[in-house]
Amino acid sequence: MSNESLVQLTNVEVERRSIIRALALGLTSMGVLDLEAAQHVHAANAGEKAAAGGPYKVKTFQAEEYKTLRRLCELIVPKDDVSGSALDAGAPEFIDLLCSQNQRLADIYHGGLAWFDAQMRKRVGNRFVEATATEQTAMLDTLVKAEAEETARRSEELVYQRTAIYKDFSNYTVKRQSDLGAGVKFFDWVRKMTVDAFYTSPLGVKDLGYKGNGAYSKYTVPAEALEYAMKRSPFKAW
Amino acid sequence: MAQIARSSGVVDVVVVGSGAGGGTAAHVLTAKGINVVLLEAGPNLVPAQEFKDHKMPSDYAHRGAEDGGALYFGKGKPFGFMSTTSGGWELEGEPYTVGEGSQFSWFRSRIVGGRTNHYGRMSFRFSDYDFKPYSKDGLGFDWPISYEDIAPYYDRAEEFIGVAGSVEGIRSAPDGKFHTPPPAKVHELLIRKSCDKLGIPCIPNRRAVITKNLNGRAACHYCGQCGRGCQTASAYSSSQVQVFPALKTGKLTLITDAMVREVTTDGSGKATGVIYIDRNTRTEKAIKARVVILAASACESARILLNSKTHEFPNGVANSSGLVGRYLMDTVGFGLSGYVPALEGMPHYDTDGYGGAHLYMPWWMWDKHDKLDFPRGYHIEIGGGYGQPGVGSYHGAARRYGYGAGMKQKIREGYGASVGFAGRGEMIPNLHSYxxxxxxxxxxxxxxxxxxxxxxxxxxxxxxxxxxxxxxEIIEGMGGRVTGLSAAQRESQGISVPGTIIHEVGTACMGKDAKTSVLNGYTQSHDVKNLYVMDGGSFASNPDKNPTLTINALAWRGCDYLAEEMRKGNV
Structure with missing residues (x-):
């Protein structure tokens, strides 16, 4: 179980302070300040994690609920050839922790996870985690499709409401909302929190290739980046 | 300087509010040897505890979503967990109300330094024509001062707080005393190319961030996190740059958690001090002063004036004109984003820079109003680059792309390939806004x-x-496509909610005539000669330049004048 980011590292905080102090003492004389050191705080190291962490103790969910949650997280952000999955990034732990602090959020998850199981039983006679991967993705595809239809419907409605030429509503029939509404809503919850957990983890930051949060005496823009974008732009060259 | 003060319990000057105006007043007056008591409605600021610069979301178990995922329920800290804002759109126990049919959002920061701790630090001088708008188009009001009057104080303010920028010779964006600006980022250079075709000037941004050491402050180290507060004080805030250093002079007394209720007067047209509530003890306290300076923010200062009612001042002190609270202005805001395929797959680099954009577009049609269907103008601010991933950064993309490996790939591809534009324009003061x-x-x-x-x-x-x-046009000119709001949404939501740009000014406007204005050109009350308003309240118009630098400059100018009046024994 990986939950490196859930562990607060006090020595890291001490390090951050010393870096900031170094910056305050004046970095102009030093040329490029130790970028590695400045980036310090975030790259939590594996040894410390193992020492301080140990296996994560689930706070909010029953064992079976947690299995379903883990499977959803993994389906939302799976492992690929660039990076690991939401499980590797500590998404289930993140959701469990926040739910343990907020009953309203916990209720959303308890209810949503139960909905997923009930729905899957109706579809294939099995709970969500017991269904095949194909059955699981088929269900998520259905929800995503229902979500897209709902978004389109709302947008159309908005156009009708806002556009002057549609003062007359007599020709407008409201399409019935899908009965998957509760599932769509819950899936959006678990998706947005999984995506947050993944992309804010060291794993996700590396996947995206965020290079910032540094400390330099001079800011520069690499010529190769400039060349690349300019060539692909309508301007072609400088 | 006469020290009547302490023995008789009367201080030289009491300043209400420690933001851009109050911080400047505290600094300028104490430097002249004048004793100042500075009242702040909130607590003191402790940068080492408060600021979260150089943190990553993964340093927190909640990743920035806050305990219990408060962010997901719209109850997160304004501008995000990492931001140094202390305050918000709603403050517990301190409501404001909005008249029927109106919308207004009021952001209040109760802490030493106020909103300068987190603001965008855009530092634009008003243009010469900005001081005479009525003369130009017959709308609104002329200022009682001209660009020449304020220019020396723009110089001083810029030299003291430190502003990076470049000399360009553009009339709508007068040049100042600048530190060297950092180079433009790639997406900004594409934007500039597109602007070139449209005849829109695109020049180095002007932000109150120093790029060489200044008065014991370290030059910017380009972490791009000014909004979180800067422990090296490379970005200007009145707390770190003005209030804390002024405390070292021994001339400044800072009283925190002091909610000022009213200005006291002596029945002969003079202010005698202020009454405030000590928030910690809920007791009422009075301070006697030779001079009262309100710098509590435009609306808060108006509130204090209007709440200071006596037989002598039945409509509130300094309000014989009836204009206190009137002609409230905010900045006109509108934003649009675009996706730029040319940026897709570009070798990633650090785009954090000195926080915010490195380029911006000043107004370009000040002499072409015959071609426009609106008066005045706006400047354009730019967004884009490989921002630090945070909670909420990819909700939209996730919704768009569903889930799974495909979504992951799309988010990866789209990272850093979007640009955003925010217009910041001038409104015309009107009778319905107050x-x-x-x-x-x-x-x-x-x-x-x-x-x-x-x-x-x-x-x-x-x-x-x-x-x-x-x-x-700019987005399409660089081969991009407009994203975000649908056409229908833009039609209905196509302008910022009043107050949300947090440039509210003009509630105690300055002018030549005591009948049609509240203050004179020195921010001094026409009615009460030892009362000044040194926040955005004094603005006679709200040009398309962010107000803070002009608040700094007007406060500096007002304090020079005030010190001279004190020396002459006029107050």
Whole structure:
């Protein structure tokens, strides 16, 4: 179980302070300040994690609920050839922790996870985690499709409401909302929190290739980046 | 300097509020040897505890979503967990009300330094024509001062707080005393190319961030996190740059958690001090002073003036004109984003820079109003780059792409390939936009609260539509496509909610005539000669330049004048 980011590292905080102090003492004389050191705080190291962490103790969910949650997280952000999955990034732990602090959020998850199981039983006679991967993705595809239809419907409605030429509503029939509404809503919850957990983890930051949060005496823009974008732009060259 | 003060319990000057105006007043006056008591409604600021610069979301178990995922329920810290804001759109126990049919949002920061701790640090001088708008187009009011009057104080303010920028010779964006600006980022250079084709100037941004050491402050180290507060004070805040150093002079007394209720007067037309509530003990306290300077923010200062009612001043002190609270202005805001395929797959690099954009577009049509269907103008701010991933950064993309490996790949590809534009324009002061005392509501300190009324007119709506058209042209010119709001949404939501740009000014406007203005050109009350308003309240118009630098400069100028008056024994 990986939950490196859930562990607060006090020595890291001490390090951050010393870096900031170094910056305050004046970095102009030093040329490029130790970028590695400045980036310090975030790259939590594996040894410390193992020492301080140990296996994560689930706070909010029953064992079976947690299995379903883990499977959803993994389906939302799976492992690929660039990076690991939401499980590797500590998404289930993140959701469990926040739910343990907020009953309203916990209720959303308890209810949503139960909905997923009930729905899957109706579809294939099995709970969500017991269904095949194909059955699981088929269900998520259905929800995503229902979500897209709902978004389109709302947008159309908005156009009708806002556009002057549609003062007359007599020709407008409201399409019935899908009965998957509760599932769509819950899936959006678990998706947005999984995506947050993944992309804010060291794993996700590396996947995206965020290079910032540094400390330099001079800011520069690499010529190769400039060349690349300019060539692909309508301007072609400088 | 005469030290009547201490023995008789009367201080030289009491300053209410420690933001841009109050911080400047505290610094300038104490440097002249004048004793100042500075009242701040919130607590002191402790940068080492408060600021989260150089943190990553993964340093927190909640990743920035806050305990219990407060962010997901719209109850997160304004501008995000990492931001150094102390305050918000709503403050517990300190309501304000909004008149029927109006919309207004009021951001209040109760902490030493106020909103300068987190603001965008855009530092633009007003242009010469900005001081004479009525003379130019017959709308609004001329200022009683000209660009020449304020220019030396722009110099001083820029040299003291430190502003990076470049000399360009553009009339709408007068040049100043600048530190060297950092180079433009790739997406900004594409934007500049597109602007070149449209005849829009695109120049180095001007932000109150130093790029060489200044007065014991370290030069910017380009972490791009000014909004979180800067422990090296490379970005200006009145707390770190003015208030804390002024405390070292021994001339400044800072009193925190002091909610000022009213200005006291002596029955002969002079202010004698202020009454405040000590928030910690809920007791009422009085300070006697030779001079009172209000710098509590435009609306808060108006509230204090309007709540200071006596037989002598039945409509509130300094309000013989009836204009206190009137002609409230915010900045016209509109934003549009675009996706730029040319940026897709570019070798990633650090785009954090000195925080915010490295380029911006000043207004370019100040002499072409015959071609426009609205008066005045706007400047354009730019967004884009490989931002630090945070909670909420990819909700939209996730919804768009569903889930799974495909979504992951799309988010990866789209990272850093979007640009955003924000227009910041000038509104025309109007009779429907003002604040007044709500006769039915008091806050938890027993102080009557403000009620806001606000209306955008056709002038502002048409300007916002011009922004929309311009931004779309810039995006399309660089081979991009407009994203975000649908056409229908833009039609209905196509202008910022009043107050949300947090440039509210003009509630105690300056002018030549005591009948048609509240203050003179030195921010001194026409009615009460030892009372000044040194925040954005004094603005006679709200040009398309962010107000802070002009608040700094006007406060500096007002303090020079005040010190001279004190020396002459006129107050």
């Amino acid at each position: 604040c007044e005392i709500d006769p039915n509501v008091v806050d938890q300190w027993g102080i009557p609260v403000l009620r806001f009324h606000f209306k955008w007119t056709d002038y502002e709506w048409k300007q916002a539509r011009h922004m929309e058209k311009t931004f779309a």
